[in-house]
Amino acid sequence: MPERKTQDVLGREANMAMLRQERKANNAWNKLKRNRTAVIGFFIVCVMVLLAVFAPVLAPYDPNAINPIIPYKGIGFEGHLLGTDDLGRDILSRILYGARVSLVVAVGATIVGATLGVLIGLLAGYFGGWLDVVFMRFMDGMFSFPFILLAMILITVLGNGIWNVILAIGIANVPSFARVTRGQVIIVKEEEYCNACRVVGVSDLRLLFAHILPNCVSQIIVYATLRVASAIISEASLSFLGLGIALPTASWGSILRIGRDCLTTAPHVAGTAGLFILITVIGFNLLGDGIRDVLDPKMKQ
Amino acid sequence: MNGNDVILKVEGLKTYFYQASGVTKAVDGVSFTLKQGSTMGIVGESGSGKSVTSSSVMRLMPSKTAKIVEGSITFDGVDLLKLSNKDLLKFRGDECCMIFQNPMTSLDPVFKIGHQMVEMIREHQNISKKEAWDRAVEALKLVGIPEAEKRMEAYPHELSGGMCQRVIIAMAVCGHPKLIIADEPTTALDVTVQAQVLELLKELQDRLHTAILLITHNLGVVWQMCDTVMVMYAGNTVEYADTKTLYQEPMHPYTWGLLDSMPKLSSSSKEALTTIPGTPPDLRLTGRCCNFYNRCPYVKDICRQSVPPLVEIKPGHFVACHRQNGQNRLIRGEVNAHEEYEE
Amino acid sequence: MKNTKNRKVIMKVEHLSKDFVIHSKKLMEPKKMLHALSDVSFEIYEGETLGIIGESGCGKSTLGRCLVQLHRPTSGTILYEDRDLWSLSGTEHKEARKNIQMIFQDPYSSLDPRKTASYSIAEAMKVHNLGESARERHQRALEALQEVGLDVQHMERYPHEFSGGQRQRVNIARALSISPKVIVCDEPVSALDVSIQAQVINLFRKIQQERKLTYVFISHDLGIIKYISDRIIIMYLGRIVEMYTAEGIYQNPLHPYTKALLSAIPPESPFEKRERVTLEGDIPSPIGEQKGCPLAGRCPNCMERCRQEIPQLKDQGDGHLTACFLYE
Numbered sequence: 001m002p003e004r005k006t007q008d009v010l011g012r013e014a015n016m017a018m019l020r021q022e023r024k025a026n027n028a029w030n031k032l033k034r035n036r037t038a039v040i041g042f043f044i045v046c047v048m049v050l051l052a053v054f055a056p057v058l059a060p061y062d063p064n065a066i067n068p069i070i071p072y073k074g075i076g077f078e079g080h081l082l083g084t085d086d087l088g089r090d091i092l093s094r095i096l097y098g099a100r101v102s103l104v105v106a107v108g109a110t111i112v113g114a115t116l117g118v119l120i121g122l123l124a125g126y127f128g129g130w131l132d133v134v135f136m137r138f139m140d141g142m143f144s145f146p147f148i149l150l151a152m153i154l155i156t157v158l159g160n161g162i163w164n165v166i167l168a169i170g171i172a173n174v175p176s177f178a179r180v181t182r183g184q185v186i187i188v189k190e191e192e193y194c195n196a197c198r199v200v201g202v203s204d205l206r207l208l209f210a211h212i213l214p215n216c217v218s219q220i221i222v223y224a225t226l227r228v229a230s231a232i233i234s235e236a237s238l239s240f241l242g243l244g245i246a247l248p249t250a251s252w253g254s255i256l257r258i259g260r261d262c263l264t265t266a267p268h269v270a271g272t273a274g275l276f277i278l279i280t281v282i283g284f285n286l287l288g289d290g291i292r293d294v295l296d297p298k299m300k301q
Numbered sequence: 302m303n304g305n306d307v308i309l310k311v312e313g314l315k316t317y318f319y320q321a322s323g324v325t326k327a328v329d330g331v332s333f334t335l336k337q338g339s340t341m342g343i344v345g346e347s348g349s350g351k352s353v354t355s356s357s358v359m360r361l362m363p364s365k366t367a368k369i370v371e372g373s374i375t376f377d378g379v380d381l382l383k384l385s386n387k388d389l390l391k392f393r394g395d396e397c398c399m400i401f402q403n404p405m406t407s408l409d410p411v412f413k414i415g416h417q418m419v420e421m422i423r424e425h426q427n428i429s430k431k432e433a434w435d436r437a438v439e440a441l442k443l444v445g446i447p448e449a450e451k452r453m454e455a456y457p458h459e460l461s462g463g464m465c466q467r468v469i470i471a472m473a474v475c476g477h478p479k480l481i482i483a484d485e486p487t488t489a490l491d492v493t494v495q496a497q498v499l500e501l502l503k504e505l506q507d508r509l510h511t512a513i514l515l516i517t518h519n520l521g522v523v524w525q526m527c528d529t530v531m532v533m534y535a536g537n538t539v540e541y542a543d544t545k546t547l548y549q550e551p552m553h554p555y556t557w558g559l560l561d562s563m564p565k566l567s568s569s570s571k572e573a574l575t576t577i578p579g580t581p582p583d584l585r586l587t588g589r590c591c592n593f594y595n596r597c598p599y600v601k602d603i604c605r606q607s608v609p610p611l612v613e614i615k616p617g618h619f620v621a622c623h624r625q626n627g628q629n630r631l632i633r634g635e636v637n638a639h640e641e642y643e644e
Numbered sequence: 645m646k647n648t649k650n651r652k653v654i655m656k657v658e659h660l661s662k663d664f665v666i667h668s669k670k671l672m673e674p675k676k677m678l679h680a681l682s683d684v685s686f687e688i689y690e691g692e693t694l695g696i697i698g699e700s701g702c703g704k705s706t707l708g709r710c711l712v713q714l715h716r717p718t719s720g721t722i723l724y725e726d727r728d729l730w731s732l733s734g735t736e737h738k739e740a741r742k743n744i745q746m747i748f749q750d751p752y753s754s755l756d757p758r759k760t761a762s763y764s765i766a767e768a769m770k771v772h773n774l775g776e777s778a779r780e781r782h783q784r785a786l787e788a789l790q791e792v793g794l795d796v797q798h799m800e801r802y803p804h805e806f807s808g809g810q811r812q813r814v815n816i817a818r819a820l821s822i823s824p825k826v827i828v829c830d831e832p833v834s835a836l837d838v839s840i841q842a843q844v845i846n847l848f849r850k851i852q853q854e855r856k857l858t859y860v861f862i863s864h865d866l867g868i869i870k871y872i873s874d875r876i877i878i879m880y881l882g883r884i885v886e887m888y889t890a891e892g893i894y895q896n897p898l899h900p901y902t903k904a905l906l907s908a909i910p911p912e913s914p915f916e917k918r919e920r921v922t923l924e925g926d927i928p929s930p931i932g933e934q935k936g937c938p939l940a941g942r943c944p945n946c947m948e949r950c951r952q953e954i955p956q957l958k959d960q961g962d963g964h965l966t967a968c969f970l971y972e
Contacts, residue, residue: 521910
């Protein structure tokens with residue numbers, strides 16, 4: 001008998017080792033590292049976040065310091081790496097500080113939109129019936145309302161502080177999150193394990209938040225990453241229209257707005273800010289696509 | 302036609318899947334011969350390689366990951382592994398047809414039955430649409446579908462599972478193939494419908510003299526349909542014999558376990574069922590010794606050391622077991638406790 | 645057979661019907677009804693195994709789901725220990741629910757893919773306030789896993805890290821952890837391989853003997869049903885057509901459908917030649933109104949009366965119930 005026993009134990013250890021190896025290989029983080037799209041996206045996003053965080057250290061000038069002697073100077077002018085704008089402010093410094101505003105607004109708005117939207121989507125999708133009808137018709141109503149108009153109304157009512165901009169873009173994001181979540185919930189709630197939980201006696205709320213939500217979360221994360229990219233653009237458009245963060249606080253959209261007036265004489269003002277928006281949006285989109293490939297292997301095939 | 306002609310001969314077939322997590326030895330040494338007009342069954346559990354064997358014969362494998370590493374497949378004197386893609390297409394439609402497990406998914410849901418059948422026929426035979434249509438109706442009548450003309454205008458979802466499987470069989474026999482590969486053709490069907498479909502297959506075989514390669518996990522279906530049977534385990538042929546011999550004198554311990562673990566309708570015994578302990582091995586780790594060693598009650602040192610060869614113990618009866626090809630053959634059900642733990 | 649009259653009835657189903665509304669694709673077309681179960685009545689005795697056989701669409705799964713209250717019956721009652729399940733108050737209802745558990749067919753989808761085995765089992769205990777602390781529940785989850793033949797190394801595994809047989813064991817452990825009285829098994833082994841099937845069936849029997857459980861065992865595999873059941877119900881198109889002891893039904897099937905079903909089973913040896921009772925065609929659709937015996941269109945013994953009236957279950961002596969005009 002003893003030989004047999006040792007063999008079993010050996011078998012078990014080998015089993016556990018293989019399991020660990022498999023878990024390691026299938027770990028979402030490790031898979032993400034192997035996905036080139038995701039790595040590039042992640043790198044871009046990281047660089048942007050670092051630039052924003054260390055803006056006070058990196059910025060060569062005070063972003064709001066006006067120097068009327070040197071307006072509209074081009075790239076590389078006397079220590080102004082990216083030139084200056086209409087009031088002679090250093091564009092590089094403004095872009096670095098603007099990254100803070102743009103990223104905080106974009107991420108904040110996505111969090112606001114996701115929180116409300118996911119909650120609405122969960123309830124509407126799970127309980128169905130009149131709750132679903134009321135919520136989703138309301139969402140449809142918001143969908144059909146032009147986003148800019150919605151944001152304009154909100155900001156006019158609330159005033160244009162950074163929190164109000166976050167709130168405005170966030171609320172405009174709610175319907176799409178609600179829709180994505182509801183779709184997922186409707187699929188997941190019919191899965192057999194939800195029935196199994198009901199039979200065991202798990203309550204509706206527990207089922208919803210302990211089982212259904214975690215099984216929808218990967219889709220929501222993917223969607224949220226992609227939404228950050230569009231929130232950056234939303235913020236830029238609001239600032240461009242003068243509805244965003246109040247001047248003189250720098251944001252990418254407000255730099256663009258100044259650049260608009262001198263597009264022919266000093267194209268670098270709008271160009272550099274536009275380039276940063278472009279790269280960041282691409283970064284978030286690549287990251288989102290990468291995460292989707294990792295979390296949802298079916299999509300890839 | 303001589304009834305003893307060998308139509309399909311597979312020798313030492315090895316099909317591996319190359320994946321990021323390792324090399325899966327899905328089929329790791331399979332040999333058999335199939336005679337014209339006869340039926341051979343391949344039985345085994347899921348993951349035993351029975352479906353991969355059949356798709357290897359059809360060369361229907363994902364070309365990126367799967368590779369036939371070794372062995373030969375000869376069909377009617379032609380080496381299938383050397384065929385060009387064009388010849389392969391011809392082979393698949395004209396000489397050999399396949400029936401899949403799920404009849405609902407093997408028909409295209411957006412086209413009518415008639416359209417699909419005509420397309421298929423015209424793919425392989427150079428005839429007009431009208432002729433192809435007539436032939437399709439004829440085939441549907443052959444497989445016992447009532448109101449065949451009307452059914453030609455139906456979409457797959459309008460038919461029941463049994464009807465769909467009949468349509469697929471009709472499509473398969475349209476080209477008068479020499480070989481039909483049926484991969485679990487009745488698993489998705491109900492018992493009474495299964496009986497109808499199996500009877501239909503047998504009837505068609507008698508009429509058209511085709512060979513059938515029947516893949517199943519249901520031994521009852523094997524007893525009913527097959528002349529010879531191959532038992533597969535973890536990618537290997539473990540036993541290959543004609544059906545009656547396999548039932549009466551099975552030789553491999555795995556076959557014994559398989560036969561014993563099915564509850565018998567005729568017996569009223571309420572004793573615990575005989576089981577094969579444990580689970581099948583991971584196919585990435587097989588191939589160094591007998592794959593069954595960790596579940597076999599008769600295991601000995603040699604079983605852990607080398608892969609047992611497939612040996613013809615009696616004419617036509619092949620077994621791959623170290624303990625069955627020497628002088629001291631095992632006796633079914635007698636485990637010698639002294640022997641068992643001998644190291 | 646054992647005298648069933650002296651045994652305690654644990655569950656009783658009376659005139660149970662379940663209809664599903666089919667929403668029509670076309671506008672303004674009247675709604676259609678799918679009659680999944682029509683007028684089903686039977687009793688379940690404590691400690692027995694009641695087998696339910698039928699082909700797909702016969703309503704056996706719907707019946708199982710009604711028993712565990714996943715579906716609300718359209719009409720009829722289900723009594724558990726003489727009390728109507730759907731009219732119980734909150735705590736009593738929860739208690740009754742705890743006592744009737746279910747094992748599902750597909751072991752791959754009946755466990756939450758994002759929860760470990762120990763979480764799934766401990767959760768079941770938690771919702772029923774069993775166990776003092778998370779630690780105790782964890783310990784009891786381990787005991788439940790050991791009871792079904794798994795061990796400590798399986799505690800923190802996710803469902804995809806188990807094989808099919810092991811997952812079904814985890815499902816069984818979860819059901820057992822809250823000590824139910826009745827377990828409804830809906831095709832619990834049909835997704836498993838033959839050698840694993842035998843292991844799981846043996847496990848079911850072992851647990852039943854140890855815990856004095858009552859099983860309702862739903863399957864389409866007649867060999868397994870006969871092996872595990874004491875009594876068998878045969879269903880066709882939402883109705884019970886025959887009900888008797890397992891031995892009795894196999895030795896002396898009365899209803900033409902039962903005869904056909906038994907003769908359609910593949911043989912047990914290559915030498916066996918069975919006389920076939922064949923049924924023509926397919927199972928009719930359960931949608932729309934029914935007239936006459938559900939088997940009328942396929943039955944070899946169909947009479948004029950069969951097309952007009954629906955036969956009722958009648959005792960043919962010794963508790964052998966069948967619903968067929970041939971025996972009246």
